[in-house]
Amino acid sequence: MRVRFWGVRGSVPWAVPNAIGHGCNTPCIELLDERSGAILILDAGSGIVGVNPAAVSPTPRPISLLLTHYHWDHLQGLPFFATLYQPGWDLTIHTPALAAHDPSWLDTVFKSPFFPVPYQHLPNRPRVNLIRPGELDIPGFEVTALPLNHPGGALAYRIRGVTGDFVYATDHEFGDPEYDEPLADFARGAAAMALDAHFTPQELPQHRGWGHSDWRQCAQFAAANDIGGLWLFHHKPGRSDEELVRIRADARRIFAATETASEGEALQL
Numbered sequence: 668m669r670v671r672f673w674g675v676r677g678s679v680p681w682a683v684p685n686a687i688g689h690g691c692n693t694p695c696i697e698l699l700d701e702r703s704g705a706i707l708i709l710d711a712g713s714g715i716v717g718v719n720p721a722a723v724s725p726t727p728r729p730i731s732l733l734l735t736h737y738h739w740d741h742l743q744g745l746p747f748f749a750t751l752y753q754p755g756w757d758l759t760i761h762t763p764a765l766a767a768h769d770p771s772w773l774d775t776v777f778k779s780p781f782f783p784v785p786y787q788h789l790p791n792r793p794r795v796n797l798i799r800p801g802e803l804d805i806p807g808f809e810v811t812a813l814p815l816n817h818p819g820g821a822l823a824y825r826i827r828g829v830t831g832d833f834v835y836a837t838d839h840e841f842g843d844p845e846y847d848e849p850l851a852d853f854a855r856g857a858a859a860m861a862l863d864a865h866f867t868p869q870e871l872p873q874h875r876g877w878g879h880s881d882w883r884q885c886a887q888f889a890a891a892n893d894i895g896g897l898w899l900f901h902h903k904p905g906r907s908d909e910e911l912v913r914i915r916a917d918a919r920r921i922f923a924a925t926e927t928a929s930e931g932e933a934l935q936l
């Protein structure tokens with residue numbers, strides 16, 4: 668399984684020159700199962716604009732788009748996702764049944780005056796599948812889901828790879844054992860994990876309740892739970908490459924196998 672980061676920032680795709688090394692697009696990760704050709708996309712932040720399976724495969728394959736929640740930064744790229752305009756590609760959007768879930772969200776995203784093409788007129792209208800925590804039915808992938816501590820709710824995902832599992836746990840605020848303990852059980856032993864490192868330990872106290880964590884909590888979590896490699900993710904908009912390099916060095920003192928996720932980076936599991 669190949670895991671590729673297309674968007675690694677949180678909140679808003681504010682592109683500034685001194686942060687462009689890591690990239691400024693909001694969350695999107697593409698997983699490809701090389702054996703079956705199945706594709707799983709995690710979140711539809713602005714990074715999804717770079718995902719175009721038709722450009723690399725002449726024959727349509729099943730594509731699943733799995734959302735963590737409905738905040739703008741995880742959805743804003745969706746109207747510009749190439750596969751919605753390419754008939755013949757079998758696309759399913761898996762949408763979490765969260766407390767804050769509104770079944771008309773998809774219509775709203777494409778509705779005038781926000782977007783010129785109504786959902787009903789999309790050339791390749793996707794299927795929609797409502798999901799809940801537990802084992803998910805996603806073609807070509809073994810996926811389990813777990814609730815995270817985030818305003819309105821969000822889900823973490825664990826995806827089985829050939830050599831180890833990938834855990835995607837963005838938009839989570841550490842500090843509530845009701846969520847943290849199940850997350851530790853859920854993630855334990857994963858080969859790779861992307862975690863919400865939006866804040867620094869200095870910034871976090873002023874942002875309690877925002878639903879995000881700091882890089883130190885992420886490194887401590889990885890060290891305590893036998894994680895193979897940690898990718899700090901959901902970088903704060905405007906956080907410079909220089910700052911991120913410093914954060915990575917500091918985090919490595921707690922957990923050596925730490926990376927700061929950057930656009931275009933890929934790992935093999």
Ligand SMILES: [Zn+2]
Nearest residue numbers: 677678740838
């Ligand atoms: Zn977010």
Ligand SMILES: [Zn+2]
Nearest residue numbers: 736738817838
């Ligand atoms: Zn969020």
